[in-house]
Amino acid sequence: MRTPISSLQLLEPRSLEEALRMLRDEGPLMPLAGCTDVYVNLNFGILPQTRFLNLWRLDELRKIEMRDGALSIGALATYTRMIRSALLRKRLPILAAASREVGGAQIQNRGTLGGNIANASPAGDTLPVLAAADAILVLRSAGGTRRVPFNSFYTGYRKSVARPDELIVAVEVPPVEGRQWFRKVGTRAAQAISKVVMAAVRAPRPRIALGSVAPTVIRLPRTEAALSGGGSVKEARETLAGEIRPIDDLRSTAEYRRRVCQNLLEQFWSETA
Numbered sequence: 001m002r003t004p005i006s007s008l009q010l011l012e013p014r015s016l017e018e019a020l021r022m023l024r025d026e027g028p029l030m031p032l033a034g035c036t037d038v039y040v041n042l043n044f045g046i047l048p049q050t051r052f053l054n055l056w057r058l059d060e061l062r063k064i065e066m067r068d069g070a071l072s073i074g075a076l077a078t079y080t081r082m083i084r085s086a087l088l089r090k091r092l093p094i095l096a097a098a099s100r101e102v103g104g105a106q107i108q109n110r111g112t113l114g115g116n117i118a119n120a121s122p123a124g125d126t127l128p129v130l131a132a133a134d135a136i137l138v139l140r141s142a143g144g145t146r147r148v149p150f151n152s153f154y155t156g157y158r159k160s161v162a163r164p165d166e167l168i169v170a171v172e173v174p175p176v177e178g179r180q181w182f183r184k185v186g187t188r189a190a191q192a193i194s195k196v197v198m199a200a201v202r203a204p205r206p207r208i209a210l211g212s213v214a215p216t217v218i219r220l221p222r223t224e225a226a227l228s229g230g231g232s233v234k235e236a237r238e239t240l241a242g243e244i245r246p247i248d249d250l251r252s253t254a255e256y257r258r259r260v261c262q263n264l265l266e267q268f269w270s271e272t273a
């Protein structure tokens with residue numbers, strides 16, 4: 001049953017500082033960005049939270065710019081904004097590629113990078129990109145700012161090191177050396193939840209990340225080492241098969257996912273040669 005709207009409370013901060021004060025003093029509050037994930041849960045009546053913090057007006061969190069040599073993407077940057085950013089397309093084209101494959105135009109206009117990260121679905125399409133790019137998350141509370149490597153942000157299925165009084169305010173991506181590669185495999189080419197997503201960087205030490213195969217996004221250190229050590233892609237395929245333990249769910253079997261991951265590895269390697 002739908003959650004009755006009259007039972008909900010919405011706080012509307014006008015600045016980031018005010019939002020952080022509200023989180024500290026008036027919590028617990030659930031942040032709302034584009035609301036594309038939250039609304040689905042509200043519609044199904046499965047959201048325990050009743051008090052929300054609307055971030056949508058905080059334009060200071062939408063910027064995509066260079067900061068201290070890194071690409072900085074505000075947490076409220078939508079997929080549409082990321083696709084349209086020439087700077088982002090130049091520095092991290094695989095994030096633009098992932099954004100183009102998220103939902104349809106409506107979801108791309110509302111859904112945000114911060115929401116994709118905080119929602120913490122293992123099928124989030126941007127997450128393998130951030131893992132392969134060694135991104136840094138900027139978390140802020142009323143008490144200060146801390147930076148957390150994206151690859152140590154998640155601690156388990158839909159669990160992370162973020163505290164309830166913190167917001168993700170930005171994602172910082174240091175320069176990525178090497179050819180970038182991205183591929184999403186779903187039931188259809190558009191409007192589909194992914195069965196497997198791979199993002200990778202062809203560098204002397206390749207960086208390979210997978211989404212939708214484990215409870216969280218994962219990097220493949222053994223497969224990366226096999227390739228950087230001069231092993232053939234055939235050997236790396238075998239290493240990969242032993243390195244992952246794919247999930248088995250209604251979208252796909254574990255065996256199918258393992259095979260697709262191996263094929264994607266081979267495709268990445270040949271297309272970036």
Ligand SMILES: Cc1cc2nc3c(=O)[nH]c(=O)nc-3n(C[C@H](O)[C@H](O)[C@H](O)COP(=O)(O)OP(=O)(O)OC[C@H]3O[C@@H](n4cnc5c(N)ncnc54)[C@H](O)[C@@H]3O)c2cc1C
Nearest residue numbers: 033034035036037038102103111112114115116118125168
């Ligand atoms: C029809 C449909 C199709 C979709 N297709 C895809 C797809 O192809 N690929 C994909 O990856 N996803 C897809 N999604 C999921 C969703 O659109 C994305 O995860 C989106 O990025 C969520 O962003 P949002 O701003 O709407 O988040 P919201 O719904 O506003 O929030 C999601 C979660 O993040 C938290 N949150 C949001 N912003 C912050 C912040 N700055 N700091 C801390 N916490 C925060 C919220 O409290 C909530 O827990 C789809 C959803 C729908 C409804």
